[in-house]
Amino acid sequence: MSIRPLFAALAVMALVGCAADPAPNEQLRLTEQALEQAKAVGATTDDVPELKLAEGKFTQAKADMADQSFKDARMQAEQAELDARLAVAKVMTQKSQEQLNVLNTRIARLRKQLGDAQ
Template identity: 65%
Template structure:
């Protein structure tokens, strides 16, 4: 359960919010897993915790990919501006 909680926290730390569907799913499954632990339904809790961890890791990957895509687009725009400026100079 601790690894799952850490995965959810890590996803939050990189910027995953409820706007990322997998993050919402991760948080919901974690809450259900914790409830199942309290009810001593350990098998169901383990399954939900594992699913929650995977959802959180996917949410984290999506956020990081979006950030990388944004940075790449910004760099490409800068390169295009520089090329234009160099073209204007010649």
Template identity: 85%
Template sequence: MSIRPLFAALAVLALAGCAADPAPNEQMRLTEQALEQAKAVGAMPEDVAELKLAEDKLLRARAEMSDQSFKDARMQAEQAELDARLAEARVLTLKSREQLNVLNTRITRLRKQLGDAQ
């Protein structure tokens, strides 16, 4: 009869061990990669608010990792990744609009030249 309480205690300890959040190392790597990508396309923290937010959240995630608050670290890192991806998208959208404006200007110029030639 004394074996059953021992197994019950071991089961509870095993479940408690599974409930602990592991260190979000992969998420941290993905977040850092997203920040690098945003910067690679030209996002700057002083120009794109989302990039500044992403950097701040990554700093908080690193602090949470140091405190071994892995759940909070994961949440901060996930939010930082999304902010960095949004910053990248905003920069790429702006660049696309600028290219579209240049192309529209060229088309207008060509139409005028063709109209003048007739």
């Protein structure tokens, strides 16, 4: 047996092995954690549309898993995770902005009091 047919057979076996996508269980777990984190920081579907998108894509990912469409499930779960992380970032940015506004108001009040005292 020559070397070329052996390499050809190994290449075909490798391609067949790559064709079947494994179940994206780890990605689903990461997505679920990101959704939980978004809710923990105060994101709601009414205030943060990205959370609603994430939940819809996660639901679709679970349906794809049930159909054993693992590639589609992985893509939906990845997109859902990113949407959930964006929801977290938006909520945290909004909270930071609110805290900054409160601090600026206090600073202005202190400056006014100091100005009046002089």
